[in-house]
Amino acid sequence: MSYPEQMTPWVTWREGAIVTTAFLVCLLGSVLQVDDTVAPPSVAACLLAATSAAVTLARHRAPVATLAVTTVLGMLVAPLGLLPTPLTIAPAVISAYAVAMRTERRTAVAALLTSAALLVASTLFFEENLSWEDTSRLVTVASSPLVAAVLGRLAKHRQAQLAYVAERALRAETSRDSEARRKVGEERIRIARELHDLVAHQITLANAQANVAAHLFSTRPDQARTSLDEVVETTRQALDELRATVGLLRQSDDAPAPHEPAPGLALVPTLLESFRLAGLEVSMHHDGTAGPLPPAVDLTAYRVIQEALTNVTKHAAARSADVRLSWERERVGIRIINDGVSSRTPLEHSPGYGLIGLRERTTALGGSLTAGPRPEGGFIVAAELPLPVAGSGARTTARASDREGR
Structure with missing residues (x-):
């Protein structure tokens, strides 16, 4: 001056x-x-x-x-x-x-x-x-x-x-402020993604089960009561998972809280059964030897399957869907295929937030996600999630130790 x-x-x-x-x-x-x-x-x-x-x-x-x-x-x-x-x-x-x-x-x-x-x-x-x-x-x-x-x-x-x-x-000081704003924005997106994955799935599933109960109420009251019981169970699971999600969001990283584990592939059979009760025929296949996954990868794999099947229930006139997991040394592949006709556009042009959130998850882990109609009919959601070298090495060492023990 x-x-x-x-x-x-x-x-x-x-x-x-x-x-x-x-x-x-x-x-x-x-x-x-x-x-x-x-x-x-x-x-x-x-x-x-x-x-x-x-x-x-x-x-x-x-x-x-x-x-x-x-x-x-x-x-x-x-x-x-x-x-x-x-x-x-x-x-x-x-x-x-x-x-x-x-x-x-x-x-x-x-x-x-x-x-x-x-x-x-x-x-x-x-x-x-x-x-x-x-x-x-x-x-x-x-x-x-x-x-x-x-x-x-x-x-x-x-x-x-x-x-x-x-x-x-x-x-x-300016850099610290910018970094703080960036982290706040990332955390808001993370919370929105978690809540979308939880609420959209559970509400869709409960709605499908309620529709089944309403359809069977006059002709098959026993089955209608069973469907209503499933609605109660679904809403209870939604509350449990909401608590687990809130506990996860309070952590400094993607590692879930020990007393409230986040969803993972271990809960996929229960997830598939809930869709079966809602009227969707779902099958699951494994290619390769399954192994433990890091918490972030395990949660993302579960969310991919959950969102894909939820979209089948909401947007596709499908009777069946197939879930296939491909286990390799450095990655795990996920394929969800249905035989319906999708009313949604591919991922790149979709206005919704579910598949966009999945892409953000997989990209953050270094993986990829694609979604769109198949030429032979139906719709496919495919994800590739990388596995850490240390984790892969640990699984290889464990399998080698098992072979030596045998």
Whole structure:
């Protein structure tokens, strides 16, 4: 921020103190005489001190021009019969500090060297015989602006370092806020996906069972009562699974709570039986040797089967469906095929959230999901879920140990 934009009362008092100090220092320097005596400052010395000190007010807006003016005024010290010392050129020293603070290095070096050379040259022009004391005083006069410039450069680097640290802190805070917002968004999607998978399935299943009970109520009251009992059981399971889902969502990762296990392939037989009671013929086949799955993969596999069969009940005029699991070393494949005619479009063009949620699940695990009608009729949902190498190695080791034991 530039100097004019910072004219607060504190800055005003500070600038006034600097100008006053520069004026008094110049007057103090003009009191010293060449013969080491002390005399009251002349009117010319007072005017020179006042003018030089006043010019320093412009050092923030035009540092190079301010240094040039104070240098020219400093060159008048010797012609006025005053003793050239760092005191009498104090405004030039202050201007040199401002040049180092507010200009580029090349510009600052050129301006400072020129100022020092002019101050020395003006003194030499009016001095005929220079003693050792005069020479040392000239060296001090020439070096004073340069020393001030070095201090100004160090202050500039310090300010730049503090600004860099503040910027890094601001970026880090912004990054933390963005990361927090991203995690909140991901958690909202995760909760929505879990609740959709649970509520859509259970409500669809309960609705199908209630329809069966209503259809059989007049002709087969015993079977209708059985269907109503299944509705009660389905809603009870929905409440249990809702509690398990809430417990899962409270965990830091996909690992289910030990006392409330999340659904997995172990519950698929119960899931298939509930669809059978709702009137859908469902079969299940395994290709390869089944093994334990990581919690996230196990839950996703269950959700794929659940959502596919729920869509069959809701959207397809199907009588049967086939669930097939293919077990391999590094992946598990899931195929759900029905013989009905789907009223839904393929996954890529579907406006619903069920299959979209499944795609998000499988993609998050590094797998894939496809869904669409088959050329020979019916509809297929296919998923490929990768298995961790460590888990695969553990299953291989376990099977090898079994063979060795046998």
